[in-house]
Structure formats: C-alpha cells, structure tokens
Amino acid sequence: MAQLKMYWVKGTPIRELTLPEGYSFSVYDGSDEDKLAWLACCRNGLINDDDGFDEFDSRITYRKDCKQEDVFFLDYEGRHVGTITAIFHPEKNCGEVHMVGMLTEFRGKGLGKYLNNKAVEKLNAQGVDYIFLTTDEWRKGAVKSYLSSGFKPVEYDEGMTQRWQAVLEEYGIDSVDMVDEDANFFKTVYRQGLQK
Secondary structure (H helix, E strand, C coil): CCEEEEECCCCCCCCCCCCCCCCCEEEEECHHHHHHHHHHHHCCCCCCCCCCCHHHHHHHCCCCCCCCHHEEEEECCCCEEEEEEEECCCCEEEEEEEEEEEEECCCCHHHHHHHHHHHHHHHHHHHCCCEEEECCCCCHHHHHHHHCCEEEECCCCCCCCHHHHHHHHHCCCCEEEEEECCCCCCEEECCCCHHC
C-alpha cells in the first residue's frame, strides 16, 4: 500500500514557535557521535534496531541533493533527542522533509511541531514552491503534527480520499483541503462522519 503523501505549499503561514526551556537546535556535524544519535532517534519505526552507519549513509549521505547542513537535531540540555532532514531539490524547486525521528522518552510531548517548523523555515527561505513528505497512517502523532504545521494531503494514488477520511475521523478533524501532485487545490476532504 502506498504511503500517505503531504505537501506544504508556498504561501502557507508559518507558525512562530518558541522552543521550551532547555531545548535548542543543532546541525549534523559529520561525526560518528552524531550518526549514532541519529540512529537512536530513528529507531522508532523508521529503521531497524540493529541498523548501523550503512543505514545512515543510505538514508542521508548518499541521498540526492542531501547535504550535511540539511540534517537537524532537536537537543535537550545538549543531548540530541530528535532529528529531521530538510532537503532542497533545485531541479524541481521543491523541498523534502525526510527521516523525522524522536527518542522514545521524548515522544508524545508535542515536540514534532518544532522539528516540522525548523524544516519548513529552512526550505521556505530557499524559495521552494512546495515541500513534500511521505508517512504512514500508523504514525498518528506525526500525521497530526504535519497537519497542524500546514501540510495538506495529496491525491496521488487510488483510495487516498477514503484513507484520509478515515484518518480525519480517527483524529476528530472535520475537514482538510487536499491538493493534487502539482500542489493545486483538489478538493476538501471530510471525515467519514461528515461526508458531503
């Protein structure tokens, strides 16, 4: 089954957020220590528990257009507790949110919105027309966080409307605008209980 795809479209308002006390952002410094921290943050369903540096390399180092400065860490009192990668694709003038992960003990605290915001700010400053990401329905916290950060569902595969209706129903969200693959408005999707 295809993953859910979401777009943040140029012109969407960017929330002004202030990190909670003790939190800050840093950029991947190329060290083995940072690679280990990235692996730890991504072991919540993004990678396998026994994955090592080759997984980091395949997901980050060898990715087209991905640069060292595209990998951000959310830090708590100097410790890397979350990560997000924000890649600019110049040939399409778009951005990509990639490999968003958080250490288990920091999940469920609403910190994803700060990671999303960091990626959107960085890519928006690069002048992208839209930012895309893919995710799965079972990553409920992530999907909800993306929606609250201004990402919209994309109609790009059979059954997407029905899948999004079910997601909205589960989250108690009445409706959301859906875009097509060209980032243009497609239609408003309503949760299952409010189908029009």
